[in-house]
Amino acid sequence: MGTKVRACGLVALLSGLGWLGPVQALDWSSTLALESAYSYESGDWQKNSVTWRPQIVGRLGYGTKVTAEGLVRVDVEDNLDPGQPSQPFRARDSRAYFPNDLTDLELRELYLDHYLGSAFIRIGRQQIVWGQADGLRVLDVINPLTYREFIMPDLEERRVPLWSAQAEIPVSGWTVQLVWVPDGSVTESMLPGATYALFEDPFDGQGEFRVNRPESGRQGDGGLRASAFAGGWDLTLNYLFHTVDDPLVQVDPVAMVTTFNYNRSHLFGATAARAFGSLTLRGEIGSESQRRYAQAGYQGWQSTRETSYVVGLDYSVSGDLLLSAQLFQRWRHQADADLERHREQLTFLARQELMNDALIMELLTIYDVQDQEALSQLSANYRVSSRWELSAGGDVFSGDRSGTFGRFHDSSRIYIGAMLSW
Template identity: 55%
Template sequence: MRRQIFAFMVMTLMSQALWAVDVGFSGIGQWNSGYEVNTGEWQTNQLAIKPEITARFDGGTKVTAKLLARWDLEDKLEPGRPAQPFRSGINRRIFPDNHTDLELRELFVDDYLGNTFVRIGKQQIVWGQADGLRVLDVINPLNHREFILPEMEDRRIPLWSAQAEIPLDSWSLQLVWVPDSTVTEAPEPGAAYALLDDPFNGAGTLTVDRPQAFSESDYGARLGRYWKGWDLTLNYLYHTIDDPIVTVNPSEQAIRASYNRSHLFGITAANAFGDYTFRLEAGYESERKFASSVHGLQSTDELSYVLGLDYSGLTDTLLSGQFFQSVRDKGLDVPRTEESATLLLRRDFMNQVVQLESLLIYSFENRDALWQLSADYQLTTNVQLNAGVDLFSGDREGQLGRFRDRSRLNVGIELGF
């Protein structure tokens, strides 16, 4: 059935494109190989094709479709054909075999109703000022197929949703509605970056209690304006927190992932002071639940914030640091505070033909870290070569340290068309 739905959407777009005034086609082809240093084995050898089709019509309407076809020789990131319990029926991928997956990444319509911009369809809606550390950027759930290694744009799962941007004098108002019930996707036990532990060695069952589509929709609003050099936003979102509450029933050999609803209130602020740019992002969740082996489900409110400082005073160089903290109620079986930090150094050479980048992510709680080093070489206008290393370290109890055996070397090539 999913194949028929996928084919219908593609054929509909192609038929509509026949009536378009202007049709554009472009895309990217990527080959990436990852070699695990500790195991001495290939983690991935994958080819990804990402075509994009745009169609413009009389009156200004625009339709955009982004597709993904991926083939992985190793089949270690998502072994076999995943059951996809974290995705809604209309948001699932197609797995023709153990090595191939196909996905309609995005399909949306842009138009104006008077001065109001409207986008409806499968899309990414991005909030916030932080890079990689999510406080307000929680409208779209994530795919942890390669944990947090890819770019955020590739990790977000686009959702069927609608947004409208309304100008209000010096302010702008964005309204968001998300009826899609997809939540953050964790690789199943046995995958290279499996996040769910399986105490039953494959004999257990996993049940995912996703929210109900439409009846438990996410919706929110964002007010934004530019004031005396400050880029400011005020945010509100009533949503399902996409991180699962995992409970285990040994007698039934059952693993259950459930979710809770919460009101999220947030602010962002950014301003440039010469060569420095200051960024602030803060969010307050009215309720976040955790599973405790002793006390069952525990509930708390949670305040999270990110402070960022960017420096661009050196030629062709960006230095960026961020500090993240979450604060919860006392007396829980989880830490009352959680802190992490990032440090990014990026430098261009040879008129941006070569780019070197170093990104360090450090968690203070378990003293674990991820260090990503990369080098990109723009061989021609449409061809880019890249190489790098992803190094995990620290306590195996930490979210980063648990994958220290997955440190890898990467090489790849990207072709635009």
């Protein structure tokens, strides 16, 4: 019933745009991707999927544009998000639809772009991206993430689009962006049974999981960003009042209940980037007024103010080779003996373009300093023609099996794929 209501709502929304005038142009594009991933440590197929992504862009009167993008995916292995999940981490109107165990349908994006004088407005289901860091999030926290394939896909694929609104207004050499997000969806952790489940079931299927996420509309997020180019620097100043999407997990052994709780926080931050010839320096910093962490046994918690930053250096060795390194540090200001005061991660990226950019090879490594563990990703993408692209690669986890990366040692994989665009 809920799916029918959402479908009718989308039709009503598109029909209601008629007051902006008739459709002046309609552009259609689509991609069809075939992907297979094999976990060589366990000897199991992780996925064998077909994904269709249609997109329609309609241009209306008065410079208005409407964009809609959908996703239809069939995965015959059904290991990454088994069955027909209830999606407790998503608000009702942001959920996918699972007609059976192997198929999921999702409205990825549906938004309207419009100019009011010099102000730009976008309203609808969308991604709003902040920050300068590659892969590591400091300020890029407006949209929650899905951990369906942990952190292997690009951030654009892992962000959960939200129903939201943004406006960009030029003010005295600056561009001020106002953001409002009434959607109550939070980071989508895979529950026990999935390949990349982040939490183990302490009650072996006999207990209950509860997700106390914020209520859509009444507990929305809001913020602003001011950006400018000054003295050769790209600068931004950021503020966001939001729900911290990463959960505080608590376990009640008597009631046999595992609860995911969330807290509200003020996030203040800034970014800066500048190119010095073939060298680019990037920096990003953010300070949360409150983050909550579970204590041992998940039966208590502590609260702390937290500051995170990323410093990145990109070096273009030639027009075809890029080397990049980043240092990420998280500093907890009120940590007690059960919580580490600080944590660091290092990233290294090498990207080589060959054959007139038809072939792109990339190596990305993320290393956790405290746990001495890593995720290494090697990929190759070959554009056969303007429509066909082939890909292959591997994702390798290393480190102690109790760590963030090492726990997925047996899920290290190799993969191949093909994508058709039209």
